[in-house]
Amino acid sequence: MKHVKYFFTRKYLLFLLPVIIGIAISGYMMVTDGEFYDNNIYTVSHFVPEIQEYSSMEELESLLEKTRFEISFLGKDDEEYEDKLIKLLWYEYLYSTGTEYDTIASYEGSRKFTKFSMFDNFSEPVFILVYFMSVIAGALLITWDFQAGTAKLIYSSGENKLKVLFSRYGISLAAFSALIIVIETVYALIASGVGGPSEIGLMAQFRINVFSFGEYAIISMLSVILNFWIVYTAAYFASAAFHNCVIPLCGAMIVFVFIMFIRNSGAYGSMWMKFLDSSVFGLVAGMYKNGSNPSATDFLIYLVNVFSAAAIAVAGSVVFYKRDVL
Amino acid sequence: MITTSKLTKSYRKKDVLKGVDLEAERGQIVGIFGANGSGKTTFLKCAAGLASFGGELLIDGRSPVKDCSVLKEVGVMIDVPSFYKDMTGRENLKFFCNDLSSAEQYIKILGVEDFIDKRVRTYSAGMRQKLGILTACVKGKKLVLLDEPFNGLDVLSLDKADELLDTCRKSGACLILTSHMLEHSGALCDRYYLLKDGKVFKNEDLEKFGKRLYRVEMKDADCADAIVRKFESNVCDKSAKTFEVAFENEDERLKFLNAILGCDFLSVKETTDTVEGKYRIMERKDEAR
Missing domain, CATH: 3.40.50.300 (P-loop containing nucleotide triphosphate hydrolases)
Structure with a gap:
């Protein structure tokens, strides 16, 4: 238990500050945006292409038929196929629920369909904050003793080196996960308070789902936690292997730049999110709404991430154990 | 233990x-x-x-x-x-x-x-x-x-x-x-x-390196050179009129003292039997070799 006390020294609590500030800002954005959809029932989340305006259900039906007709001429490899398919699913959903166009929040800008979005206002900034916080905290938690010189006393204490490594990992992972749960719960409560509409999202490939705020908050929370576990594990064990946090931090920056590159060059504005966050989001949402049948692509991307982190953890532990402390 | x-x-x-x-x-x-x-x-x-x-x-x-x-x-x-x-x-x-x-x-x-x-x-x-x-x-x-x-x-x-x-x-x-x-x-x-x-010598082992280290200052350089030549294998350090010698063997030490008494010297200093003295003897003998 002594490692718990050490973990919650002032130095490490400072790492939580950016996240708390980020949450406060997100909460403010959420409340101010609340007026925007006073008369709207639905909002649309990412990965849904623009749909045409319709004034009646008949007009929506004709749009549906037109899209169905167009898609019949397209092969699966066609560039337009995915867009048309998603539009078709979208029209089918709106038609089956009798949703009028006016009740859908209109969108502004190219990246989002509405000013209010769980992704834009919360999950995205929190994801970025959690990414950096977890990389820095994870890297420093195990390497700080080597920088400060206290490693001499820690690793000559008679406790197994791997026990120290894993106990710190477990405690810090649990502490950060608990923090994310608290943050997301607060956010969900704020969101419920402003009477936001349900969110329509394309969760998992080619599936349209409608989520209440509660559902959305749970999925978002699981998504952030699952991602956090991956990033944190990789940063922690890589730092342990190097006895130094500089190389893992540089690695994390390169990965981040790579993600930003995908973001800017992707077909959809938020492709970068699909790379890490959305794959998990889609995976969790798919499992939540469709039982044990999530999107194969999302599942594969997540598995690759999990195995990468696990490989780094195993290799890092072995190197850490074999290596001299001093 | x-x-x-x-x-x-x-x-x-x-x-x-x-x-x-x-x-x-x-x-x-x-x-x-x-x-x-x-x-x-x-x-x-x-x-x-x-x-x-x-x-x-x-x-x-x-x-x-x-x-x-x-x-x-x-x-x-x-x-x-x-x-x-x-x-x-x-x-x-x-x-x-x-x-x-x-x-x-x-x-x-x-x-x-x-x-x-x-x-x-x-x-x-x-x-x-x-x-x-x-x-x-x-x-x-x-x-x-x-x-x-x-x-x-x-x-x-x-x-x-x-x-x-x-x-x-x-x-x-x-x-x-x-x-x-x-x-x-x-x-x-x-x-x-x-x-x-990277090798170790116990304090018992160090006895063989001798207990006496002498630092001698002579009046003139020729006299110093003569003594140094005579006890060349025991010399640890030498400058113009000053030299240091260390002895493991008691007979050699007495011969040295007799030789010194027949010369004009300004000072003769003998180190005490401390760790420092032993350490110095060991290091200087090694350097001289």
């Missing part, structure tokens, strides 16, 4: 320890002395389980690398003592020591009551050094490993540190310390080892 046999350690193909054999029992203070880079600290790192090694190193019959639980009663202070700066000295003591039964007694002996409850951030280098010695002694019920424990301590603190180490020895712990303050440490130690080029 602690025995090493053919202990070796290399860093990037450089052999630092080349088969060190050492033995120390409980209730003993053992000194390890040697020049910078001779492998003193490396030896302590191996004993503290902080570095892997070749050969054998056993504490109470167990290897600290293979069975680290043996280190639970081993106190360590290596290089500059480092602690969690946001904690007080006492909190650090609690953090790093499993058994605090002797803590209060040792705090009083070392005279650190004034600052033990202050944050380590506010400590001077000397205060940290004292906390380092204290932590190692409180934790090390069986074995205490101290690397340059007297660095940065004033004269009064040195006396208190000596008293603390002596108390540890009497309580049945085995203490191994390295130091460059040879005269001070030598007087404290029951036994000492000199490390040179």
Whole structure:
């Protein structure tokens, strides 16, 4: 238990500050945006292409038929196929629920369909904050003793080196996960308070789902936690292997730049999110709404991430154990 | 208590320890002395389980690398003592020591009551050094490993540190310390080892290097040259009118003294039989060879 006390020294609590500030800002954005959809029932989340305006259900039906007709001429490899398919699913959903166009929040800008979005206002900034916080905290938690010189006393204490490594990992992972749960719960409560509409999202490939705020908050929370576990594990064990946090931090920056590159060059504005966050989001949402049948692509991307982190953890532990402390 | 046999350690193909054999029992203070880079600290790192090694190193019959639980009663202070700066000295003591039964007694002996409850951030280098010695002694019920424990301590603190180490020895712990303050440490130690080029010489072994070192200043250089030529194999150092000689053999030493008496000399200084003297003899004889 002594490692718990050490973990919650002032130095490490400072790492939580950016996240708390980020949450406060997100909460403010959420409340101010609340007026925007006073008369709207639905909002649309990412990965849904623009749909045409319709004034009646008949007009929506004709749009549906037109899209169905167009898609019949397209092969699966066609560039337009995915867009048309998603539009078709979208029209089918709106038609089956009798949703009028006016009740859908209109969108502004190219990246989002509405000013209010769980992704834009919360999950995205929190994801970025959690990414950096977890990389820095994870890297420093195990390497700080080597920088400060206290490693001499820690690793000559008679406790197994791997026990120290894993106990710190477990405690810090649990502490950060608990923090994310608290943050997301607060956010969900704020969101419920402003009477936001349900969110329509394309969760998992080619599936349209409608989520209440509660559902959305749970999925978002699981998504952030699952991602956090991956990033944190990789940063922690890589730092342990190097006895130094500089190389893992540089690695994390390169990965981040790579993600930003995908973001800017992707077909959809938020492709970068699909790379890490959305794959998990889609995976969790798919499992939540469709039982044990999530999107194969999302599942594969997540598995690759999990195995990468696990490989780094195993290799890092072995190197850490074999290596001299001093 | 602690025995090493053919202990070796290399860093990037450089052999630092080349088969060190050492033995120390409980209730003993053992000194390890040697020049910078001779492998003193490396030896302590191996004993503290902080570095892997070749050969054998056993504490109470167990290897600290293979069975680290043996280190639970081993106190360590290596290089500059480092602690969690946001904690007080006492909190650090609690953090790093499993058994605090002797803590209060040792705090009083070392005279650190004034600052033990202050944050380590506010400590001077000397205060940290004292906390380092204290932590190692409180934790090390069986074995205490101290690397340059007297660095940065004033004269009064040195006396208190000596008293603390002596108390540890009497309580049945085995203490191994390295130091460059040879005269001070030598007087404290029951036994000492000199490390040179990764090899070790026990104090018993050092007897063969002789007990006498003479530094002689002659009136003129020719006379000095004549003596140096006669006792060439014993010369450690030479400048124009001054030279140093060391003798392992008593007959040779007497011959030298007789030879000197027949010459014009300004001064003859004989070193006493200290660790420092032995160390100097060993080093200079080696250089002369």
